[in-house]
Amino acid sequence: MDVANPSHPNTSESAAAPHGQFALLRQRRFAPFFWTQFAGAANDNLFKFAFTVMVTYQLQLDWMKPTMAGLVIGAVFILPFLLFSATAGQITDKHDKTRVIRFVKNLEILIMVLAAWGFASSDAVILLACVFLMGLHSTMFGPVKFAYLPQVLQPHELTGGNGMVEMGTFVAILLGQVAGGLLIGLPGIGHATVAAACLLVALVxxxxxxxxxxxxxxxxxxxxxxNPLTETWRNLRLAHGNTVVFRSLLGISWMWFFGAVFLAQFPAFAKEVLHADAQVASLLLVVFSVGIGIGSLLCETLSRRQVEIGLVPLGAIGMSVFAVDLYFASRGLPSSAPLGLEAFLARPAHWRVMADLALMAMFAGLYSVPMYALIQLRSPATHRARIIAANNILNALFMIASSLLVGLLLHLGCSIPQVFLITGIANAVVAFGIFMLVPEYLLRFVAWILSNLIYRFDVRGTQHIPNEGAALLVCNHVSFVDAVLLMAASPRPIRFLMDHRIFRMPVLGTLFRLAKAIPIAPQKEDAAAYERAFEEAVQVLRDGDLLAIFPEGAITRDGELQPFKAGTRKILDIAEAEGMNVPVVPMALSNLWGSFFSRIEVRDGDRVAMVRPFRRGVFSRVGLTVGSAMSASEAGLERLQLRVGELLATLPTR
Structure with a gap:
């Protein structure tokens, strides 16, 4: 079991809690917060959708046409995100987050009292003002929502916690919209019922x-x-200071751009392309929301309860594949009178459309949850809420851009399926650009593929890898993919000191160059390169990052642990001379000897690797055990080799 992090509150509750994200719903540090944000998201959408239906079908307003109601209400709701997100981020960082949450919920009750008056008097001006105020309510809640989680959850719980929140948000959106549409339509009592429901949910x-x-x-x-203008600019600059975090913010904002394209077009898509009624438009929303929820919940299982950004490229691929297939699935559907729900479901071609929507949304969940968790994990605690506020600002800008670009495409004569096709292709281009700018996503994806789809990778003791600060990871060297497996096991990025010859290999060499691995040549071969490698390795530790070394110096040729060379001690001696007390974390890889990537096949008197890929069958089991950290002073070569050997001796055999 992972040990608790003493920097987090409620440590004992976390340590004693059973594994699994649903277990969080039984814990005070998470459950009340989850239901608070669930109620807020439900109320936002209950109120907005009821008001939209009222303007569209029940009121005759000269200043807001029915066809423009959704656009106007959506624009008024999102305006506070642009104006006040920066202020909300500051307030959240400065004050106790629970006090901020309670203040925001008090504000929601007052807004709903005003909205009740608006519904009772059918006053659209009052209700539109309440839309703005509910947008302000959500703007205030946004930074505290995502800054609260890393403060009360352990790092290994962040993915599961964010998955639960993401799932809960979309379920709440769905339930709110369904309830708003049904209640406002009740003959004679619709307005009063919506007013009462909104106030009740706010009180809950x-x-x-x-x-x-x-x-x-x-x-x-x-x-x-x-000053919201200067502070907004300051927040964006603050977020830009951390390259990985800022580009992750852009990645999340792109996901909102992508999702807004589809969500905004569901009514028109149902009517003009699927030739169906409003019930089918609601069904599309249900399918999309369920898909997001499933994808969000899957993240914890697929990530082994750590922040696994390797899922982000997987999510991006799925989003593009199923967005493009949605174009082909919806192209050329026969025209008909508007189909009801039963008639729509009776046609097999429509099931492909729903499957595309569900799978596209599921992969969007896989894409977004790890990014949120990464931002929370990598942002400084003192500035976390302001960085989340910057994210909200970018999200709002991207959603506005989405509306404008989709409107332009439709104006130029594109059909709705063509808009979906263009969006799917654009997603592939944008995702590729992000992954080239931040190779860590791509590297973790490769590591995830290797450790989940090629091997069955069992990892024990990852709690011994420090959550922050410098550390030297020392591991036995069995195969050409040892470094990739260590990447998959670590919640933090690792820099590797590696034999320069591996960089000549076509695929692995490119991969390790992307990972900024440090090539080292023998001192007799290139003394300058040898010294340069150690200087760069020590700089990694100076920067407070993880450095990994394979102290045997080369891949084993007989499956046995080889004598450790002096490089490990040289790094530690330099670090100690500079006053750094770097912990040394021993590791042991097991069962890789004899696999495709190890040197086991004898060819021309030498042992070679990467022949006979299915020598051990498919999904062969390999493992990694991480031992407790040693101080630099006690990590002599003999003792370190003995410790790695002890870890190997305790590992189960294949």
Whole structure:
């Protein structure tokens, strides 16, 4: 079991909790927060959708035509995200997050009292003002929503916690819209019923917020800049300071761009392309929401309960594949009178459309949840809410851009399926660009593929890898993919010191260059390169990052642990001379000897690798055990080799 992180509150609850994201719903540090955000998302959509239906079907307004109602209400709701996200981020960093949540829920009750008056009097101006205020409510809640989680969850719980929140949000959106549409349509009592329902949900959200435990301020000395323009610019610059985080923010914002294209077009897609009624448009929303929820929940299982950004490329591939297939599935469907729900489901061609939507949404969940978790994990605690606020600003800008570009494409004569096709292709291009700019995503994807689809990779003891700060990882060297497997096991990126000859290999060499591995040549062969490698390796430790070394110096040729060379001790001696106390984490890879990537086949008197790929069958089991850290002073070569050997001796055989 992973040990608890003492920097997090509720440590004992975390350590004693059973594994699995659903177990969080039985814990006070998560459950009240989950239901508070669930109620807030449901109320937002119940109110907005009921108001949209009221304007579209029940009121005759000269200043807001029915065809423009959804666009106007959506624009008014998103405006506060652009204006006040920066301020909301500062408030969240400066104050106890639980107090901020309770303040926001109090504000929601007041807004719903005003909205009840608007519904009772059928006053669209009051209700539109409430839309703006509910947008402000969501703007205030956004930074605290994602800054709260890393403060109360352990790093290995972040993926599961974010998956639960993402799933809950989309289920709440779905239930809110369904409830809003049904209640507003009740003859004679629709307006009053919606008013009562909105106020009741707001009260429920405030009640659950009362049970949320305290989450202390991370930057209580912060002086708030109340100028939204200058603070917005400052937040964007702050986020831009961390390259991986900022490009992840762009990746999430692109996901909102992508999703907004489809969500906004469901009514028109159902009517004009599928030749179906409004019930089918609602069904598409249900299918999409369920797909997002499933994908979000799958993240924890597929990531082995760590922040696994290797799922992001997998999600991007699935989003593009099924967006493009949705174009082919919906192209050329026969025209007919508007189909009801039963008639629509009776046609086999429509099941392909729904499958594409569900799978595309599922992969969008796989894409977004690890990115949110990565941002939370890599952002400084003192600035986390402001970085989340920057994310909300970017999301709003991307969603506005989505509406404008889709409107332009439709104006130029593109059909809705063609818009979907263009979006799917654009997603592939954008994703490829992000992964080239931040190779860590691509590297983790390769590592995920290797450790899940080629091997059955069992990992034990990852809690011994420090969550932050420098550390030297020392592991036995069995195959050409040892480094890739270590990447897959570590929640943090690793820099490797590796034999320069491996960089000559066509695929692996490219992979390790992307990983910024440090090539090292024998001192007799190239003394300058030898010294340069050690200087670069020590710089990794100076930067507070993880460095991994295979101290045997080469891949074993007989499956046995070889004598450790002096390079490990040289790195530690330099670090100690500079006053760094670098922990040394021993590791042992097992059962890789005899696999495709190990040197086992004898050819011309020498042992070679990568022949007979199915020598051990498919999904052969391999393992990694991580031992407890040793101090630099006690990590002599003999003792370190003995420790790695002990880890190997305790491993189960194949």
């Amino acid at each position: 959200g405030r009640a659950t917020a009362q049970a949320i435990p305290s989450a202390p301020a991370t930057d209580p000395g912060l002086t708030i800049n109340w």
